[in-house]
Amino acid sequence: MPLHWLDSPDSSFPDIGLAQTDPNGLLAAGGDLSPQRLLEAYSKGIFPWFEEGQPVLWWSPDPRMVLFPQDLRVSKSLQKTLNKSYYTVTCDEAFAEVIASCSQPRGGSPGTWITAEMQAAYTHLFKAGHAHSVEVWRDGELIGGLYGVALGQLFFGESMFSFESNSSKIALVNLVKQLHRWNYKLIDCQVSSEHLESLGAIEISREEFRQQLYELLPCPGKAAPWNIDTF
Numbered sequence: 001m002p003l004h005w006l007d008s009p010d011s012s013f014p015d016i017g018l019a020q021t022d023p024n025g026l027l028a029a030g031g032d033l034s035p036q037r038l039l040e041a042y043s044k045g046i047f048p049w050f051e052e053g054q055p056v057l058w059w060s061p062d063p064r065m066v067l068f069p070q071d072l073r074v075s076k077s078l079q080k081t082l083n084k085s086y087y088t089v090t091c092d093e094a095f096a097e098v099i100a101s102c103s104q105p106r107g108g109s110p111g112t113w114i115t116a117e118m119q120a121a122y123t124h125l126f127k128a129g130h131a132h133s134v135e136v137w138r139d140g141e142l143i144g145g146l147y148g149v150a151l152g153q154l155f156f157g158e159s160m161f162s163f164e165s166n167s168s169k170i171a172l173v174n175l176v177k178q179l180h181r182w183n184y185k186l187i188d189c190q191v192s193s194e195h196l197e198s199l200g201a202i203e204i205s206r207e208e209f210r211q212q213l214y215e216l217l218p219c220p221g222k223a224a225p226w227n228i229d230t231f
Contacts (some may be wrong), residue, residue: 033121100119
């Protein structure tokens with residue numbers, strides 16, 4: 001099936017059921033990373049993922065990894081780390097620093113998909129109240145964190161980083177517990193990983209994920225409640 005191109009500002013995404021199977025979930029290419037385009041994508045179960053020098057690539061994989069906040073699983077060893085007082089956790093206090101840290105190459109790869117263009121786009125979403133960060137600090141130094149997009153009762157996780165062991169897990173566990181208190185129903189983890197599976201994330205079909213979007217995004221594009229004073 002030919003790849004769908006977003007060749008004008010008015011181009012719409014195709015139905016996610018038309019995404020390719022190889023590579024899994026590739027749906028469209030082109031377009032821009034404007035706040036309007038990104039919010040449209042997330043509300044339809046689509047996210048951007050591409051490398052420097054490529055056009056913007058849009059994905060909706062099947063299956064989809066998600067985490068229901070009430071199903072968060074914390075191991076005994078992680079709980080011991082969480083009980084320690086050497087760190088502090090904040091929200092939305094260092095978004096630019098978090099996304100820049102997430103963009104650092106890892107696993108021996110020289111490149112990153114979180115390009116300067118992506119960082120600028122999500123910073124615009126942050127300023128508009130849609131994107132958020134969680135920071136983990138030790139002695140005033142940022143040691144871990146994550147960022148994502150909040151719409152309706154759903155949080156779309158984008159990326160996380162650790163400069164010290166378990167620091168990204170500290171960020172995620174604190175976020176999940178807070179989202180549960182705020183009555184968020186689902187966290188989108190996009191694609192499967194052992195790291196997320198160990199914390200209780202599971203895979204669901206793309207159609208199941210689509211149904212979750214219908215139920216949890218009654219007002220697509222509307223910023224979700226984010227009471228950072230209580231984080």
